[in-house]
Amino acid sequence: xxxxxxxxxxAPRTRWPLACTAVAFAWLLSRLPFLLAETARRQPDAWxxxxxxxxxxxxxxxxxxxxxxxxxxxxLREAVPADGRIVLxxxxxxxxxxxxxxxxxxxxxxxxxxxxxAVYFAQGAxxxxxxxxxxxxxxxxxxxGTQENAELPAIGEFALLGxxxxxxxxxxxxxxxxxxxxxxVPQ
Amino acid sequence: xxxPPLLIAWLLAVPFVLGALSLRAxxxxxxxxxxxxxxxxxxxxxxxxxxxxxxxxxAGVDPALWxxxxxxxxxxxxxxxxxxxxxxPRAPAPAVRGGRVFALLxxxxxxxxxxxxxxxxxxxxxxxxxxxxxxxxxxxxxxxRGPGFAAAQVxxxxxxxxxxxxxxQAWIYxxxxxxxxxxxxWLVQLCGAALWLSLAAxxxxxxxxxLAMPVALVVVAGADFQAQCxxxxxxxxxxxxxxxxxxxxxxxRSSGQGRWRGLAVLGLTFALWSKNETVLYLVxxxxxxxxxxxxxxxxxxxxxxxxxxxxxxxxxxxxxxVWFNRRHGFRSDLFGDNPTGKNLxxxxxxxxxxxxxxxxxxxWQVMFSVTSAHGAxxxxxxxxxxxxxxxxxxxxxxITLLLWASLCGLHVVWVGxxxxxxxxxxxxxxxxxxxxxxATVLWCAAMARVVLDGEPEPAAPEPVPENPxxxxxxxxxxxxxxxxxxx
Numbered sequence: 001x002x003x004x005x006x007x008x009x010x011a012p013r014t015r016w017p018l019a020c021t022a023v024a025f026a027w028l029l030s031r032l033p034f035l036l037a038e039t040a041r042r043q044p045d046a047w048x049x050x051x052x053x054x055x056x057x058x059x060x061x062x063x064x065x066x067x068x069x070x071x072x073x074x075x076l077r078e079a080v081p082a083d084g085r086i087v088l089x090x091x092x093x094x095x096x097x098x099x100x101x102x103x104x105x106x107x108x109x110x111x112x113x114x115x116x117x118a119v120y121f122a123q124g125a126x127x128x129x130x131x132x133x134x135x136x137x138x139x140x141x142x143x144x145g146t147q148e149n150a151e152l153p154a155i156g157e158f159a160l161l162g163x164x165x166x167x168x169x170x171x172x173x174x175x176x177x178x179x180x181x182x183x184x185v186p187q
Numbered sequence: 188x189x190x191p192p193l194l195i196a197w198l199l200a201v202p203f204v205l206g207a208l209s210l211r212a213x214x215x216x217x218x219x220x221x222x223x224x225x226x227x228x229x230x231x232x233x234x235x236x237x238x239x240x241x242x243x244x245x246a247g248v249d250p251a252l253w254x255x256x257x258x259x260x261x262x263x264x265x266x267x268x269x270x271x272x273x274x275x276p277r278a279p280a281p282a283v284r285g286g287r288v289f290a291l292l293x294x295x296x297x298x299x300x301x302x303x304x305x306x307x308x309x310x311x312x313x314x315x316x317x318x319x320x321x322x323x324x325x326x327x328x329x330x331x332r333g334p335g336f337a338a339a340q341v342x343x344x345x346x347x348x349x350x351x352x353x354x355x356q357a358w359i360y361x362x363x364x365x366x367x368x369x370x371x372x373w374l375v376q377l378c379g380a381a382l383w384l385s386l387a388a389x390x391x392x393x394x395x396x397x398l399a400m401p402v403a404l405v406v407v408a409g410a411d412f413q414a415q416c417x418x419x420x421x422x423x424x425x426x427x428x429x430x431x432x433x434x435x436x437x438x439x440r441s442s443g444q445g446r447w448r449g450l451a452v453l454g455l456t457f458a459l460w461s462k463n464e465t466v467l468y469l470v471x472x473x474x475x476x477x478x479x480x481x482x483x484x485x486x487x488x489x490x491x492x493x494x495x496x497x498x499x500x501x502x503x504x505x506x507x508x509v510w511f512n513r514r515h516g517f518r519s520d521l522f523g524d525n526p527t528g529k530n531l532x533x534x535x536x537x538x539x540x541x542x543x544x545x546x547x548x549x550x551w552q553v554m555f556s557v558t559s560a561h562g563a564x565x566x567x568x569x570x571x572x573x574x575x576x577x578x579x580x581x582x583x584x585x586i587t588l589l590l591w592a593s594l595c596g597l598h599v600v601w602v603g604x605x606x607x608x609x610x611x612x613x614x615x616x617x618x619x620x621x622x623x624x625x626a627t628v629l630w631c632a633a634m635a636r637v638v639l640d641g642e643p644e645p646a647a648p649e650p651v652p653e654n655p656x657x658x659x660x661x662x663x664x665x666x667x668x669x670x671x672x673x674x
Contacts, residue, residue, distance in 0.1 A: 035408035
């Protein structure tokens with residue numbers, strides 16, 4: 001280990017260590033004006049967010065973030081029995097909408113937990129079909145991410161319970177989820 | 188805010204009171220470092236509260252009775268503090284001169300941190316890792332405590348993560364009596380303000396106030412710090428714990444006073460129970476300490492039973508976490524519990540050719556970006572090469588090697604990640620590196636201190652009094668003065 005530096009009791013007060021340290025601190029502190037400018041640039045948003053956090057009720061903030069109103073949350077919880085499940089159906093494999101719906105799925109399941117506990121993501125008709133079974137009649141609620149006015153691609157009868165906007169822009173036209181309940185499966 | 192003011196006061200006062208008593212129990216007093224004490228107290232209080240709730244949880248205590256946990260905790264910590272004061276009486280510290288402007292600025296910045304935390308409440312805690320990992324586990328601790336806990340984590344990518352962050356959120360749920368989606372972040376968010384106070388104190392203890400304030404502000408002005416104030420991620424908690432551990436360790440080494448070792452132990456334990464990366468840092472520290480012994484003489488007082496017993500607390504927390512994970516069948520994705528079924532080392536061997544250049548490119552961009560505080564890592568990488576006698580001298584060798592090894596280890600994890608590299612870097616690179624940023628800035632300050640003043644002389648360890656003398660009979664000059672007293 002001869003290449004390793006020898007132990008020193010006191011660091012030499014030479015110009016080299018001082019110069020190196022000064023350059024190091026100059027390098028570090030050179031970021032400060034830019035970082036403070038970035039922070040200042042974000043402050044108007046921070047003020048608005050802090051105001052919203054104080055003034056807006058939790059339900060309103062949840063609706064702003066998810067699109068789900070308290071009524072929609074109640075509807076979902078009441079529509080699913082204790083041993084039931086929610087399935088978020090995404091018919092858009094590999095498209096940008098899939099990411100959006102997965103994000104919506106995360107929010108919905110975390111918002112509703114623990115009522116219900118069983119929440120599934122079904123991408124495509126075969127995955128949805130796994131939840132369409134006789135023993136699950138009346139126990140499955142499907143959050144349908146289909147944005148067109150199309151029927152669910154699964155064999156069974158469904159009752160449309162409602163429709164909720166999703167995402168950060170609940171006001172005005174935008175993505176929505178249709179809420180279906182499985183009511184009958186053909187023998 | 189929809190909670191009654193008294194409940195808010197209770198929720199926030201409990202960790203601080205528990206922490207202040209815990210610090211007193213290890214011998215730290217407010218006047219030892221007035222700025223730092225407030226930050227350390229928050230971390231120590233969160234740690235003690237988490238430990239108590241863990242015990243209450245597994246003792247089957249109903250969440251409606253969890254309010255009893257801090258009462259018992261305060262009694263126990265108060266008793267230990269009283270016992271410590273009896274055994275180690277200390278004369279009042281000399282009057283602190285100056286530093287008021289620095290303290291005032293520190294308080295102002297802490298208030299800004301609280302403002303950022305408030306802004307985080309605009310969005311519910313149900314998205315990304317915050318919702319999928321941390322708050323989900325917190326909810327499950329309350330509503331799926333038994334065998335259902337594992338089943339509830341089916342969508343949780345990291346069900347094996349440590350429990351402190353979830354326990355702190357569960358504390359809020361239990362006291363509010365319902366699952367809330369905003370207030371549950373509070374204790375974790377306030378670790379951001381505690382991190383600022385601890386960092387300001389650590390840097391101020393080594394640099395003049397005029398330099399210490401802007402240096403510490405580099406961390407706070409970064410977007411990653413502000414995100415820690417807003418969200419319930421545990422990376423800021425790790426940063427706080429690692430900072431406390433290194434600060435306490437350096438102060439202990441230079442002063443020989445056991446209370447600073449106590450601070451280091453509390454910091455290490457807090458970090459270990461916050462996120463798994465701390466295990467990597469702990470291993471790195473062990474390796475760094477062993478390697479540095481090849482050319483650095485050991486410090487006095489490092490091998491007594493007190494030093495050995497100091498490991499009991501962090502090892503207990505590690506043991507509790509391992510037990511909890513085994514009980515519920517959770518395994519780390521680094522050891523093969525991921526869609527590829529391959530462990531970290533296999534994936535590193537398979538992916539390093541493809542990933543190392545991309546990772547180096549990312550590191551280069553981050554370190555050289557003027558809008559990122561991570562430029563401190565460039566100093567960490569270069570300055571020891573320019574000043575090896577300082578960086579690898581007796582005072583800093585282990586810390587320099589620890590930070591180098593930790594930084595390297597984190598990058599190895601990204602090389603061996605089963606996730607798409609671009610996705611993983613975008614979602615975690617700067618956030619996880621932030622865990623080491625405050626400690627790196629502290630290291631820069633310590634380097635400057637050694638360059639300016641030379642290495643601190645090794646201090647003899649504090650003797651353990653067999654028959655504690657009366658405080659009144661102890662001359663003031665018999666009290667060993669810490670080298671890094673805040674002034």
